[in-house]
Amino acid sequence: MTDEHSTDQAADPFKPYKGRFQSYPGLPKQGRDHQEILRELSVISEEENARWKTGRVSGTFYHAGDAHRAFLNDIFSLFSHVNVIQADLCPSMSKFESEIVAMTASILNGDAVKAVNPEEEVCGTVTSGGTESILMAMKVYRDRAFYEKNITQPEIIKPKTAHPAFLKAGQYFGIKVVEIPTGQPDFLVDPAAVEAHINDNTIAIVGSAGNYPYGLVDPFDRLSDLALKYDVGLHADGCLGGFILPWIEKLGYPVPVFDFRLPGLTSMSADTHKYGFGLKGTSVILYRNKELRRYQYFDVPDFPGGIYASPSASGSRSGGLTASTWASMVSLGEAGYMDAAKSMMAVADAIRAGIEAIPELILIGDSTFIISFRSDEIDVFHVNDFMKTKGWRFNVLQLPPALHFCVTMPQVQVPDIAGHLIEDVKAGVAYAKSKAGTVAETTALYGMAGSAETNQMMSELLSAYLDHFYTV
Ligand SMILES: Cc1ncc(COP(=O)(O)O)c(C=O)c1O
Numbered sequence: 001m002t003d004e005h006s007t008d009q010a011a012d013p014f015k016p017y018k019g020r021f022q023s024y025p026g027l028p029k030q031g032r033d034h035q036e037i038l039r040e041l042s043v044i045s046e047e048e049n050a051r052w053k054t055g056r057v058s059g060t061f062y063h064a065g066d067a068h069r070a071f072l073n074d075i076f077s078l079f080s081h082v083n084v085i086q087a088d089l090c091p092s093m094s095k096f097e098s099e100i101v102a103m104t105a106s107i108l109n110g111d112a113v114k115a116v117n118p119e120e121e122v123c124g125t126v127t128s129g130g131t132e133s134i135l136m137a138m139k140v141y142r143d144r145a146f147y148e149k150n151i152t153q154p155e156i157i158k159p160k161t162a163h164p165a166f167l168k169a170g171q172y173f174g175i176k177v178v179e180i181p182t183g184q185p186d187f188l189v190d191p192a193a194v195e196a197h198i199n200d201n202t203i204a205i206v207g208s209a210g211n212y213p214y215g216l217v218d219p220f221d222r223l224s225d226l227a228l229k230y231d232v233g234l235h236a237d238g239c240l241g242g243f244i245l246p247w248i249e250k251l252g253y254p255v256p257v258f259d260f261r262l263p264g265l266t267s268m269s270a271d272t273h274k275y276g277f278g279l280k281g282t283s284v285i286l287y288r289n290k291e292l293r294r295y296q297y298f299d300v301p302d303f304p305g306g307i308y309a310s311p312s313a314s315g316s317r318s319g320g321l322t323a324s325t326w327a328s329m330v331s332l333g334e335a336g337y338m339d340a341a342k343s344m345m346a347v348a349d350a351i352r353a354g355i356e357a358i359p360e361l362i363l364i365g366d367s368t369f370i371i372s373f374r375s376d377e378i379d380v381f382h383v384n385d386f387m388k389t390k391g392w393r394f395n396v397l398q399l400p401p402a403l404h405f406c407v408t409m410p411q412v413q414v415p416d417i418a419g420h421l422i423e424d425v426k427a428g429v430a431y432a433k434s435k436a437g438t439v440a441e442t443t444a445l446y447g448m449a450g451s452a453e454t455n456q457m458m459s460e461l462l463s464a465y466l467d468h469f470y471t472v
Contacts, residue, residue: 014468017044025472055414056421057393059370059406064277064332064340065413071331072279072324082319084126085310093319096326097126103329104270104284107246108238108259113288116263123293124286125311126272126322130239131165132313133269133285138169138204140267140287140295141233145203147295157197158206159189160399161213163237166206175203183400187214187365191222198226204233204266209258210241213397213404215370217241217256224264233266233292239283241369242270247341248368255368266292277332277340277409278325281318340409344369347418348407354422360429364402372397372404375432381442382432383425390424398446 012018021040052061063069084093101124110122127133138156145151155176158166170177180193194205205227207218220236227234236258238245249255259268266288272278287293299309332340351371355361361380364372374380380403384394387403394403411417432440448454 014465023472051391051393052410053413054391055411055417056391057410058395058404059408061410062274062277062408064336064409068277068328068331069279072328075324075327076279076318076320078320079323080318080320082323084317084319084322085315090319093322096319096322100126100272100282100322100326100329101284101286104242104272104276105260105286108242108268108270108286109261110286112259112261120289122260122286122288123290124284125293125296126325127283127285127312128281128314128317129273129283130163130237130269130271131168133239133271133283134163134165134235134237135169135172136285136296136312137233137235137267137269137287138166138175139173140292141204141235142173142175143295144233144292151201151203153201154203155199155201156204156206157194157202159208159211159218161187161189161211161216162206162208163212163239165239166237176201186216188216189218189223191219191226194223195226198230198232202230202232204235206235206237207258208240209236209238209245209268210367210370211237212240213402214365214372215241215367215404215406216365217245217258220256220258220262220265224262227264227266234262234264236265236268239269239271240274242268242284243272243275243277243337244341244344244369247338248345250338251342251345253345253368254366260286260288272325272328275337275340275408276325276328278328279321281321282325285312340412343412344407344409347411350418351405351407351421354418355425358422358426358429360432361425364404370404370406372402374400374402378429378432378436379440379443380432381440381446382435382438383428384442385435385440386428386431387424390427392421392424396442396446398449401446 051057079092082090082093084097087094105122105124113120113122127136141156142154145154153176155178156166156170157178157180159182160179161182167177169175178197180189180197182189189207205223207220207223209217209220223234238258245255245258259265268286269283270286271283273280273282297309297311301307345368348369348371352363355371355373356363360375360377361373362375364374380401384396384403387394394405397404405421448458
């Protein structure tokens with residue numbers, strides 16, 4: 001079916017379906033046939049799946065295979081129409097969500113909290129994703145600081161490498177975000193630098209387990225000491241690592257302690273929709289005690305529409321996501337997650353060893369499931385240009401320029417993916433040498449950020465991109 005509204009068939013990478021399928025600038029007068037819609041969307045879905053099924057896409061698609069996804073979709077369909085916050089009508093949601101939270105707490109050593117203080121018990125809520133979990137934790141610290149310490153100009157301290165969601169929280173909730181630069185030699189946050197920025201307005205400090213750019217775990221033992229010394233919150237962002245680092249640690253890899261075993265740790269985010277292998281749209285936010293969680297809740301007892309309460313930023317949420325997340329966890333169990341982690345780490349180890357053996361490349365930090373590298377000799381953005389021609393999608397890092405590959409289950413499903421990756425990276429390095437002195441295509445996008453002026457320019461480009469996203 002062609003697009004009657006589109007005459008411009010020029011290739012726009014963000015609008016590949018223009019001209020191929022009907023566009024809808026308005027609601028169609030008559031509804032379309034189910035089978036026809038299903039056929040059309042199956043074509044789109046299969047084409048998009050083909051890309052990551054090559055195993056050449058870093059991160060993004062985490063799940064444990066087609067059978068697992070089909071199972072989750074079956075579960076989703078049983079509860080897709082259910083609203084999680086209508087607990088009176090669907091008490092199953094209370095079962096699923098409380099158990100998702102409890103299981104996540106058990107993975108992240110929630111039991112250790114009671115040993116320090118028998119009055120405390122790790123608790124939490126399910127949210128729509130990592131960003132919402134982080135937003136909620138920052139709101140909790142802001143409100144706690146206001147009500148308990150009368151802090152009206154709240155500040156948090158984060159490593160530069162911690163996720164932009166903390167900056168979003170700052171913008172949404174009026175919290176000043178103090179960023180601590182990270183860099184050589186270990187690319188981790190320096191606790192002494194964090195301490196130097198703690199003041200009377202500090203409500204929380206933040207670290208990542210592991211961080212998005214490099215997969216590294218910040219030195220939480222020392223951050224925990226600081227949190228206790230200055231009586232501020234400590235949030236561990238385990239959105240990415242929360243459902244894989246515990247298994248990696250059990251497999252015997254050296255993973256710094258980052259969870260509730262630390263007495264100063266007060267909250268933690270962990271994404272069920274990443275390495276929890278759930279469908280997209282859920283995450284867990286955990287707190288050290290129920291008093292903290294109370295600051296997350298929202299209620300309006302005198303709403304004319306009836307008494308209103310919701311635990312998080314979202315209002316209605318699909319019970320399908322909750323049920324399928326629960327099903328993902330109980331169907332895999334510890335053994336399933338361990339097996340997955342073991343097979344992903346076999347790939348990650350092979351990639352790491354291969355990169356380490358390429359003299360022009362320098363590994364960034366002591367990471368596990370993400371392999372990041374930079375170079376002092378060649379422009380790694382040229383390497384990225386080359387890798388793109390071979391169908392690879394690395395994540396492009398900046399400040400400093402670097403690339404990372406985040407290993408997920410699709411890599412496990414393609415034989416010798418690490419061998420192919422290393423072979424192509426080697427060829428990419430040779431290509432980069434041949435292009436020395438020229439500007440890489442990747443640089444056009446990533447070489448700009450840094451100064452206030454170029455950041456402003458990038459900001460405008462990004463807004464234009466988002467406008468374009470919502471253009472039919
Ligand atoms: C370390 C880390 N924190 C937070 C987030 C935000 O998660 P989400 O995209 O689910 O909102 C991500 C996403 O990649 C992440 O890697």
